[in-house]
Amino acid sequence: MSIARHHAEWLSLVEVSGPFLSMPVLLRVFPQGLDAHDPEVSRGVRRALEEWQDNQQGLRPDPAIHTAWVRFVLREVLGFPWGVGDGGW
Known part of the structure; x- marks a missing residue:
């Protein structure tokens, strides 16, 4: 799958508003595409x-x-440290 197609597929899963999530931005910020997902994390x-x-x-x-x-x-x-999310939110 091409990088542009992969980005387009990803964009179809989220509500896009504003200039922050657009094909040009994704191609500029992630020219090699997004990192592959870990199947265990996905499960x-x-x-x-x-x-x-x-x-x-x-x-x-x-x-x-x-x-x-x-x-x-x-x-x-997301890999945040264990203290994140423990109260005050």
Whole structure:
């Protein structure tokens, strides 16, 4: 898949507003394309997202599951340190 096509596919997954996420910007900032994803992380994201979505559909969503989802994304997916997301947010 060409880099431009890969960027176009990625852009189709997000709501684009303003000049920040556009094909010219992506081609300039990521001329070699985006880094390949880790299949294990992708599986973890899918599992955690399903758990979070199931929880949100109930009458009384468990705030602990929401907190766990946010922490998972911050720490495991985005690589923020363990102190991030622990209070004050």
